[in-house]
Amino acid sequence: MATRAPLADHKVLETPHSLTLLSEKLHRFFTLPAGDSLEILHYVLLPGIKGREESQIVAVTGSPGMPFSWLISALPQGQSLPSLAPTRPVFLWPEREMHDRSGLPIKDHPDLRPLLFPEKVSLKGIAHGSGSFHLPLGPVRGDVGESLHYLFDLIGEQIMFLESQLFYKHRDLESLAVNRTPEEALVLAERVAGVSSVAHASAFVRAVEQAAGRTVSLRVEYERLLLGEMERLYNHARDLALLAGSTGMTVGQAQLARVQEELLRFNGDLTGSRYLRGTVKLGQSSSIPWPSLIPGIQARLEPIAQRLKKFTSLLAKTPTFTDRLKTTGRVEYAWIQAYDLVGPVARAAGLARDVRQDHFPALLDLGPWQIAVITEEPGDAFARFLVRVREWHQSYALLCYGLFKLADPNWGQEPVLWPSGTSPSGWGIGLSESPRGRTSHLIRLQDNGRIAFWHIHSASACNWPVFGLATSNGNIQTDFPIIEASFSLNAASCDR
Secondary structure, eight states, rough: OOOHHHHHHHHEEOOSSSSSHHHHHHHHHSSOOOOOOEEEEEEEEOOTTTTTEEEEEEEEOTTTSOOOEEEEEOOOOOEEEOOTTTTOOOGGHHHHHHHHHHOOOOEEEEEOOSSSSSSOOOOOSSOTTTTEEEEESSSSTTTOOOSSSEEEETTTEEEEEEEEEETTTTOOHHHHHSSSOEEEEEOOHHTOOOEEEEEEEEHHHHHHHHTTTEEEEHHHHHHHHHHHHHHHHHHHHHHHHHHHHHTOOOOOOOHHHHHHHHHHHHHHHSSSOOOOOOOOOOSSOSSHHHHHHHHHHHHHHHHHHHHHHHHHHHHOOOHHHHHHHHTTTOOOOOHHHHTTTOOOHHHHHOOOOHHHHSSSSSTTTOOOOOOOOOSSSEEEHHHHHHHHHHHHHHHHHHHHHHHHHTTTTTOOOOOOOSSSSOTTTTTTEEEETTTTTEEEEEEETTTTSSEEEEEEEEEHHHHHHHHHHHSSSBBBBGGGGHHHHHOOOHHHOOOO
């Protein structure tokens, strides 16, 4: 393995010596790179060690094709942190989490109610008066729904306001990893969310590899990409089945659920894990013998692809399905930058944002793959349905294309360094495009190579703050299952 990369091609703002200077630098850091391209990857507090070092604010942003920008700034003891949330709502949840974890005062934050401790919060709603009422849902729900609490403010059937409360099963995985080796912590990364095992594992190992200055081969990165497509296939099939079920299309739901199950069984037969655990390795490829398995893989996947195509085409031609989705749960384009939206939710609202497009092209040949983005009448549940259908077929085509490359056991053995640019010594950031959007892991390694700090920023954490807005703008109570299925938010990735 290579030695740790030197500091170069990155931006680190110097440590300010006063709260005023800190405030100025934070606001300048997040407002200078204008436009939709700026991605808020991490904004966290690294607690100091009493008597040895001060707390630090750690912020990382990204833009397509550009090195990551870093800010690591000491926070003077006894001082409050100026809130960035009034400027950009994307900072609402990160600052609440900082406050919950450390007790750090956040100056001028509009809502500092506990985020990580639902037992300390009683949702009250905001709509009051004649004809209005509050409808709670959860945290215990039917079927296999995750533990989370919704509170609806209603006037008749009209949804006036919706608030979400998560973290009922907060596991504090990031703290469990401290002082463990990266190999030990990888087991935790795979279990952040079962349906995103590859996405979280890939982001984690990339962050560790960057922090340690390690290089991996092009073949290793390409294999991670293809495993991610396998994960996307069964996730999108599941989400499409849920959308069919939310509108009463029970035949379509059953057939698409069959596709999901066939894909999970395929994963299990190929890798030993239905959810592809154990396939992403630190610094090396998996043990899957791709060249000998490729003919059987393609023969098994083709009829599955035909079944999904048949039933999604039928759904798209069924007025009782499409009419329920069109104009339902609309996401405004202006919310994308304000909340840094990602994944199918952002692409269905008109933004062509995707880690595979924005951060991979210099390294990986994506062949026939093209980003699926909706620009005509965008932002509603039907647009999110179309994005997932298109992405399913794009992922299937990319998987078939990539398998031809892996058929040659000598292809891609040359070393590469990902992501572009380097980081401050001991720090690393890794990205992946999960089925729900950009997933990012931030790692700091100790001198002995063990984990000193770990922070996870999932796609669902990016998109959840706008879920209530999309649900309450012109929708009725019976629209909620459709909107929830079309967003496909994952509580486990937030409750980490």
